[in-house]
Amino acid sequence: MGKFVVRGGRRLEGVLRVHGAKNAALPIMAASVLAASPVTLLGVPKLRDVDVMIEVLQSLGASVAWQDDALTIDPRGIHQYVIPQELMLKMRASIFVVGPLLARLGHAVAMQPGGCSIGDRPIDIHIYGFQQLGAKVSETDEGTRLDAEKLRPNTIHLSYPSVGATENLMMAASLIAGETRIRNAAMEPEIVDLAQFLEKMGAVVRGAGTPDIRILGREVLHGVTHTVIPDRIEAATFILATAATGGHLTLENCIVEHLPGLTGRLRELGVEIRVDDGDRVEVWAPERYRTVPVSLHTGPYPGFATDMQAQFMAFLLKVPGVHIISERVFENRLGHARELRRMGAQIVADQRVALIYGGRPLHAAEVRALDLRAGAALVIAGLMCDGETVIQDREVIERGYEDLDGRLRALGADIEKQ
């Protein structure tokens, strides 16, 4: 495994165009399985997780090719419905192809993804939903098997607004004639993007972005061209890195409405944020942060995104005062507190709640990226302090950030890959 070496203490300054969203691209790539003709996707970020989804689609029989920045997926050759175990192990989001496979071929087999560093992450809500659509579930040597001669539309009430389960069920429902209703659905912007994609293919999707989604499916969906939405988590990461280094950044292709909870809090702390032309956002960090205690908890959209929590914690180390973060989406997603402590951060944390004593100096250290966003938090902390911070396991970070080091260098940071 490689590392990032960061020599901090420099302000970030410049202009950056936000890439397409990983978490929108992955389900949309999976939804291409539903089409009867090729799909072309624009704005798909070139990331490790996207490479794994390409491998998943190819293993099922699809032809997938990049042509410059356009990704074309031809799903006509898909006849295979067992998702290879090693790909499930590489990326949990491989589960997204289950709904489309079940709807298209009547079968899908997937190993249950194991626990990961941020929690158990079961798929019971996905399975329950497929059962409500008429699938039979059995356990086999290859994994959990779902079979359905013919799926039927139904009303499904989710016990929790799971993003992945909502997406998986929307995809399956789009190929079922009749109206399926998903209640207590997730409301993330990536759900709305997927809905738009499914609508272009021929389904009718109403209510995406609310807890009550109705999908009028079709027996045949056709291939289309679609551009994925900008990555709100990438945008948030760069905004927080700028705020943490006293910098000045202009982001292009940034939808600020997708960052509820973040911009308001940063403004309260004295960060200036100006939105021009809809998708151009300018951020100035103040000379000095006021002492304002911050209290936040993560939650399903429009709550504060769990995927921004680690980076926000690193930023809070800059803000004088005692702050509290409560992680309510995943049961074990504060591991970065321990790594930040190696850099001198004063943080007291259990599995769900962290107390952060901000405004005290950090020092460089050798730390490890435990998960993608935890790794991004360490990069931010490294940018904040003098000396050479070494972040081990950079590949974990590269699962979700395209050319992070190159983009930070373009903004004046001293960071390199080793």
Ligand code: UD1
């Ligand atoms: C997606 C995002 C991930 C983000 C998360 C929450 C993608 C590829 N990933 O993950 O970056 O952190 O949303 O915003 O889009 N749960 C169950 N049973 C299930 C499904 C989920 O108990 O069947 C639990 C999970 O363990 C977790 C919570 O529900 O505690 C939220 O998970 P979910 O919304 O499903 O997240 P993902 O779709 O896996």
